[in-house]
Amino acid sequence: MRATMLYGPRDVRFEERPDPTILEPTDAIIKMTATCVCGSDLWPYRGLEPVTEPRPMGHEYCGIVEEVGSEVKLIKPGQFVVGSFVASDNTCPICRSGFQSGCVHRAFMSGAQAPLLRVPLADGTLVAIPDVPSKDLIPSLLTTSDVLGTGWFAADAANVQPGKTVVVVGDGAVGLLGVLSARQMGAGRIIAMSRNEQRQKLALEFGATDIVTERGDAGVAHIKELTDGLGADSVLECVGTQESMQQAIRSTRPGGYTSYVGVPHGVELNGEGLFFALIHLLGGPAPVRRFLPELIDLVWNRKINPGKVFDLQLPLAQVADAYRAMDERRAIKVLLWP
Amino acid sequence: MRATMLYGPRDVRFEERPDPTILEPTDAIIKMTATCVCGSDLWPYRGLEPVTEPRPMGHEYCGIVEEVGSEVKLIKPGQFVVGSFVASDNTCPICRSGFQSGCVHRAFMSGAQAPLLRVPLADGTLVAIPDVPSKDLIPSLLTTSDVLGTGWFAADAANVQPGKTVVVVGDGAVGLLGVLSARQMGAGRIIAMSRNEQRQKLALEFGATDIVTERGDAGVAHIKELTDGLGADSVLECVGTQESMQQAIRSTRPGGYTSYVGVPHGVELNGEGLFFALIHLLGGPAPVRRFLPELIDLVWNRKINPGKVFDLQLPLAQVADAYRAMDERRAIKVLLWP
Numbered sequence A, B: 001m002r003a004t005m006l007y008g009p010r011d012v013r014f015e016e017r018p019d020p021t022i023l024e025p026t027d028a029i030i031k032m033t034a035t036c037v038c039g040s041d042l043w044p045y046r047g048l049e050p051v052t053e054p055r056p057m058g059h060e061y062c063g064i065v066e067e068v069g070s071e072v073k074l075i076k077p078g079q080f081v082v083g084s085f086v087a088s089d090n091t092c093p094i095c096r097s098g099f100q101s102g103c104v105h106r107a108f109m110s111g112a113q114a115p116l117l118r119v120p121l122a123d124g125t126l127v128a129i130p131d132v133p134s135k136d137l138i139p140s141l142l143t144t145s146d147v148l149g150t151g152w153f154a155a156d157a158a159n160v161q162p163g164k165t166v167v168v169v170g171d172g173a174v175g176l177l178g179v180l181s182a183r184q185m186g187a188g189r190i191i192a193m194s195r196n197e198q199r200q201k202l203a204l205e206f207g208a209t210d211i212v213t214e215r216g217d218a219g220v221a222h223i224k225e226l227t228d229g230l231g232a233d234s235v236l237e238c239v240g241t242q243e244s245m246q247q248a249i250r251s252t253r254p255g256g257y258t259s260y261v262g263v264p265h266g267v268e269l270n271g272e273g274l275f276f277a278l279i280h281l282l283g284g285p286a287p288v289r290r291f292l293p294e295l296i297d298l299v300w301n302r303k304i305n306p307g308k309v310f311d312l313q314l315p316l317a318q319v320a321d322a323y324r325a326m327d328e329r330r331a332i333k334v335l336l337w338p
Helices: A039-045 A135-143 A147-157 A173-184 A197-206 A216-226 A242-250 A271-277 A288-300 A316-327 B039-045 B135-143 B147-157 B173-184 B197-206 B216-226 B242-251 B271-277 B288-300 B316-327
Strands: A002-008 A011-016 A028-036 A061-068 A080-083 A116-119 A126-128 A165-169 A189-193 A210-212 A232-237 A252-260 A268-270 A280-283 A310-315 A333-337 B002-008 B011-016 B028-036 B061-068 B080-083 B116-119 B126-128 B165-169 B189-193 B210-212 B232-237 B252-260 B268-270 B280-283 B310-315 B333-337
Touching: A002 A039, A002 A316, A011 A316, A028 A080, A028 A135, A028 A316, A039 A316, A061 A116, A061 A135, A080 A288, A126 A288, A135 A147, A135 A288, A147 A173, A147 A232, A147 A252, A147 A288, A165 A173, A165 A242, A173 A189, A173 A197, A173 A232, A189 A197, A189 A216, A197 A210, A210 A216, A216 A242, A232 A242, A242 A252, A242 A268, A242 A271, A268 A271, A268 B271, A271 B268, A271 B280, A280 B271, A310 A316, A316 A333, B002 B039, B002 B316, B011 B316, B028 B080, B028 B135, B028 B316, B039 B316, B061 B116, B061 B135, B080 B288, B126 B288, B135 B147, B135 B288, B147 B173, B147 B232, B147 B252, B147 B288, B165 B173, B165 B242, B173 B189, B173 B197, B173 B232, B189 B197, B189 B216, B197 B210, B210 B216, B216 B242, B232 B242, B242 B252, B242 B268, B242 B271, B268 B271, B310 B316, B316 B333
Parallel strands: A165 A189, A165 A232, A189 A210, A232 A252, A252 A280, A310 A333, B165 B189, B165 B232, B189 B210, B232 B252, B252 B280, B310 B333
Antiparallel strands: A002 A011, A028 A061, A028 A116, A028 A333, A061 A080, A080 A126, A268 B268, A280 B280, B002 B011, B028 B061, B028 B116, B028 B333, B061 B080, B080 B126
């Protein structure tokens, strides 16, 4: 097969690779229906994460099961499945507590920007869809694998509650789906921080009630102004930089909740500052598996349309163009058809 | 009156000071029944917090109301009261959400190591006891003002639940009362980290089930060994150093809860490390006011005896000796009688 490899900064190649095979009896092989590029793929693409050897890329996926290992009991060949970007057994105590991305057997997926993918711990990781979906549902189903699951976790971890005020820091695909998630959870007011007109538009479409374009001190001041001087009940940090993290923490009211789902790069939190902010903090790789059944159901029944974050769709062979478009912020998120 | 002032590192003076007076119509003046030295008083005492001018010391207190301002409605002269170490109006949205230590009008108390104390926002800050307590209850009632309230918050913020496994990092008075609090909340297993025999003994008396003496990597390894390799459900950080904070975070299982109530000094949290730890984090100045009615009730009905943390009692005039005893770890906590 031909698949996506990152050789170094801005060096994405679509090249011949061996087909994946069953390595463990708990594995499954799936034939990719659709995959995409994640914001977190841009860190190594931009050279902000070292790439010491060629790296198979991609961790968002949905497709048809081709083959399963001898110990796979629940997942069957022919099923249409979506899985989390973190493989998990879904039976250990950590999984049972709803934190499958911290599973004692967790494995971060890679190699999904390819026509075939090996999924470890298939019974724990994959969720089968009731039927083969119509093509127009594919983009939204694909989002449940990571980008929607992560935005949803951001809202859940920030304790979004009906009627409460929510701030979303970051207008990437995760932030935009954080807005959609907060709307689904009944937030009263959803303030999206964005200075990009197209993304503001999508944020409003997903349920944002206010847009704040300022950043830093001015951004915090504007949030305070909109919240009786208190700060927001729930703040979702969906970027991963020091600036965005400080923005999020400082926009949260005392006793409020800050979640962070952007993989932190160069973030250092001062203990004393955090102490006197008096906020709940929860973040990390999203336990997407916890949310998959509910999110698939919402998509299947056309209650939400998170697939709108894909404003560019390309054949998988043009994966290098997809990275370029996202790197240059010409596209919010790019879907790839094998 | 004569009261306690800190002039600089290890320079505590008990000296003539003007009696406090009503400055705001919401103030009360209380006649101190008992006060004490807090672990956090040791930071400036040890020169780890700058002292730029002589500073009135003490923020833990209980006593009889002498006088109230014209707008004080609930608190009456003659009542025996306990109050939080943070004054709060107890009516603002932050207070109503249970985070009174983040009150929009919050004021950190000082000057309680004195025979008389001005308490701002008296109606919000103080809680009256049903009757004048017998002398043997005074030490325990005094603890509700901060040290027990803080230990209780540590357990509450770390989501201590019946049957769950709890680790307490720090064997100071707050840590020991964190153990007592976790016991009250029904924790199944309470692991106290301490290498001091006398404190271990009190921890066991307060309900600890295990003692871990190692620190750092060995301490984390021992906790993992005691928790099926997973880490604890709830970890209470009751010190405030980089080492203790890392100890706490690394001892928490993915999806678990770390609270931190020791005022952080020199603590820096790496964003990426925290992200992959996948833990809930909540800390800050304890919203003692939220817990005061319940804690007073537990003490009043002799269900708990947190006053045992006072292993030395001195006349207030010997306050300098009290600081020395705690600084040298000869005493866990020193009660002062005016």
